[in-house]
Amino acid sequence: MGNICCANGITLSPESKHHSKSAMVLGHSRMTLNRNLNSFDSVYHLDKNKLGYGSYGDVKLCTDKQLMTCKAVKIINKDYLRTSNIESSWFYSKIDILNRLDHPLIVRFHEFFEECDFFYLLMDYHQEGDLLKHLKSNFPLKEDNICSIIHQLLIATAYMHNKKIAHRDLKLENILITTSSGISIKVIDFDTAAYFEGSVLSGKYGTYHYMAPETMNSYYNEKCDVWSLGVIMYIILTGRTNLPGMSDTQSPSNAHRLKLDFTQSLWQRVSAPAKNLLKKLLEKEPIKRVTAIQALDHLWFKQLSYANYDITFSVLDRIFKFNNKPLIRAAKKIILHLKASKDELTSTEKAFLFLDKDYDGEIYRDDILNFYLLRHTNEEAEEYTTEIMRKFCDFADVVVSYSAFVEVATDEMALADTQNLRYLYDLLRSEEVFRNSDLKNKEERKLGKEVLNVNKLSNVFSKAINIDRDAVQIWADYLQTQKCESLDFEEFSAIVAEGISN
Structure with a gap:
């Protein structure tokens, strides 16, 4: 029987909320x-x-x-x-x-x-690495942490399947993990991903002992990902890489031999709901296997909450107070693409997941309304919801994407933070747009004083195409209206702060 310290998968080479669809998906900062x-x-x-x-x-x-x-x-x-x-x-x-x-x-x-x-x-880049590395160093994990990991993986999988995308290589190595403020995951590696809308999937893709038994046949569907999540859950719970009853090769063709014997001593510390879900994920017949969205409704997950009411209310309050003028929106775009605060994004991510009750990765008006109805009257909830949605768009049927939510929810105070301003200022100066001839006078030239050439700002991001150029141009135009050809850091900070506050 394998164990978590020697989990070596064999990667196969590939062959050569149900809402109205008329709603407009809004993704301001989605690049x-x-x-x-x-x-x-x-x-x-x-x-x-x-x-x-x-x-x-x-x-x-x-x-x-x-x-x-x-x-x-x-x-x-x-x-x-x-x-x-x-x-x-x-x-x-x-x-x-x-x-x-x-x-x-x-x-x-x-x-x-x-x-x-x-x-x-x-x-x-996520410094802590993948789930396999984390498991090797921290096994056994507490069951509530395992519950959180599997729940997040099911949310990500349900979202992909809602987009008609099957990952087809879900495994420990393709899950990044961070533990700085509770366990959170990121799914990576979409090399074998495929669309399945209007058709079944085919081909033997993925890593051998994570592959669903039906993938050995000609055709299969997106539930192959659910089986892979079951294998991941089994490994995390037991520390064993080989499913019981199957041969040492762990061939998906031998899945009919799989037998989960929960009377063994290793299962004594595992709760009944966890074992029940594992059986549903590792159902051999795809037609009987739960979907990702069905699994998310399992009793085991009732203990979880990624954000409480206060966290979500705080994020929505920032959106409620959001100044929608172009200068501030442009500043948020730039800061988010340069050096976003991890703590800030974490609270926003939690609020987004808390509001996205149907796991489709989008926020609708009803999601906001239902949140406010938890502690407000109908009239108050309608008023707050209308104002929140207006921050995103004037259309009543707007659908808010994750990127749009993050952009608008970013704290405006962070835009004038000294560290962010210093980072942005140094970035602008890094493109050799600063010449001795740009210095204000000979005395500054002697001192080697740092300055920013305002007239060349719009050319700064010629190589960094992932920066929103329209946002940069808005700020370049604004700085040029201040009628100054060059700015030192103090002058730059004062002008940015004034532009944001007005």
């Missing part, structure tokens, strides 16, 4: 995952050490030379694709899938490069 036409090496410094590997390439750490921020990059060798009879168009089909994902439990992607020999895909 399309675009190709950066610069060379990768001109924008990023690549660390030699691997963070991990995906189905099609290695993942490494890299540093943005301009922003001095760290990201993870998946490097895909085109030679590998060619030898596996995979067209380069495969990569762009995955970009199309990634562009449809916008959720707090799915890693954020930024941009990609295509060069002669490689594709480079940039995403957020």
